[in-house]
Structure formats: C-alpha cells, structure tokens
Amino acid sequence: MNNQNMERDSAPKTPDHSAKKDVGATVSGAFSKASDLAQEAADTVKQSAADGASTVASQVKEMLDRQVGSGAEVMGHLASSTKRAAEDLDKSAPLVAGVVRTFANRIDGYADDLRDQSVDQLVRAASDLTRRQPALVFGLAALAGFLTFRTLKSAPPASPLSNEPMHERNRQGANEFHGT
Numbered sequence: 059m060n061n062q063n064m065e066r067d068s069a070p071k072t073p074d075h076s077a078k079k080d081v082g083a084t085v086s087g088a089f090s091k092a093s094d095l096a097q098e099a100a101d102t103v104k105q106s107a108a109d110g111a112s113t114v115a116s117q118v119k120e121m122l123d124r125q126v127g128s129g130a131e132v133m134g135h136l137a138s139s140t141k142r143a144a145e146d147l148d149k150s151a152p153l154v155a156g157v158v159r160t161f162a163n164r165i166d167g168y169a170d171d172l173r174d175q176s177v178d179q180l181v182r183a184a185s186d187l188t189r190r191q192p193a194l195v196f197g198l199a200a201l202a203g204f205l206t207f208r209t210l211k212s213a214p215p216a217s218p219l220s221n222e223p224m225h226e227r228n229r230q231g232a233n234e235f236h237g238t
Contacts (some may be wrong), residue, residue, distance in 0.1 A: 122177040130172035137166035 136180045140162035147155035175183075 076230065119177055126172055126177060126180065130169045133165055133169035133172065137162045137169060140165060 140158060144155045144159035144162060147158060172180075
C-alpha cells in the first residue's frame with residue numbers, strides 16, 4: 059500500500075507539471091495577444107483623435123479665412139462710402155474732401171490686402187510686426203485696454219428692475235431726509 063501511494067504521488071507529477079506549463083503558456087499567449095490588441099486599439103484611437111483634431115483645425119481655418127474675406131468686403135464697402143462722402147465734400151470743403159479721399163483709398167488698399175491673405179499669413183504678419191515693433195504693439199494694446207476700461211467705467215450702472223413706476227420711485231427719494 060505504501061508503494062501504491064508513492065506511485066500515485068510520483069506518477070501525476072509529470073503530467074500535472076506538463077499541464078501547468080501548457081496552461082501557463084496559454085495564459086501567457088492570451089495576455090500577449092490581449093496586450094497586442096490593446097496596443098492596436100490605443101494606436102487606432104490615437105490616430106482617430108489626430109485625424110479628428112486635424113479635421114477640426116482645418117475647418118476652423120476655413121471658417122476664419124471666410125471671416126477675413128467678409129471683413130475685407132465690409133472694409134471695401136466702408137471705403138466706397140467714404141469715397142462718396144469725399145465726392146459730396148468736394149464742392150463745400152475741397153481740403154477735407156482730399157483727406158477723406160486719402161483715408162478711403164487707404165481703407166480700400168487694406169481691404170485688397172486682406173482679400174489676398176489667409177489667417178495663417180495674417181498671424182505671421184502680426185507676429186513679425188510684434189518682433190519688429192514691440193513698443194508699438196505694447197502701446198496699441200495699452201491704448202485698447204484704456205479705451206475699453208473707460209468705456210466700461212462710463213457706462214451707466216445697471217439698476218435693479220422694479221415694478222414701481224418711475225415717478226413713484228422719484229417721489230420716495232424726495233421724501234427721504236438727507237441732512238443732519
């Protein structure tokens with residue numbers, strides 16, 4: 059009986075050990091395949107995201123290019139209107155008409171320049187101007203900030219809406235005592 063137990067203990071070890079190796083190899087292969095599939099999925103997602111971002115970027119650029127074209131068209135209309143104003147001023151104030159006409163021609167020139175440029179070209183030109191004339195750009199930014207601040211500060215304060223008619227609110231203020 060003792061020999062039988064030993065045979066049982068020693069006999070299954072070899073096939074069991076072999077089965078464990080097979081299971082280990084199968085599990086390792088499955089993990090390897092899963093890892094490869096996960097890597098492929100990640101690469102696909104990255105590529106899709108890059109393609110989507112590229113598509114969005116190109117659509118935004120196209121929209122901005124259209125807006126630049128629209129802005130150039132508006133500037134062209136402004137130049138035409140300014141030229142008509144200069145023609146009207148020719149009889150009564152020829153010197154002023156000349157200044158207005160020069161202004162209109164400059165606006166028209168800027169509009170023509172805008173029509174021929176893309177957003178990328180405009181950004182590059184602005185960047186070049188900033189490098190060449192940083193003081194000018196800083197001054198213009200400060201002026202724009204100052205004008206914005208003054209505009210917002212001079213706006214009347216927003217008053218809460220009330221259901222009372224205006225004359226009743228004025229009468230209440232007149233009845234209040236503001237002295238010592």
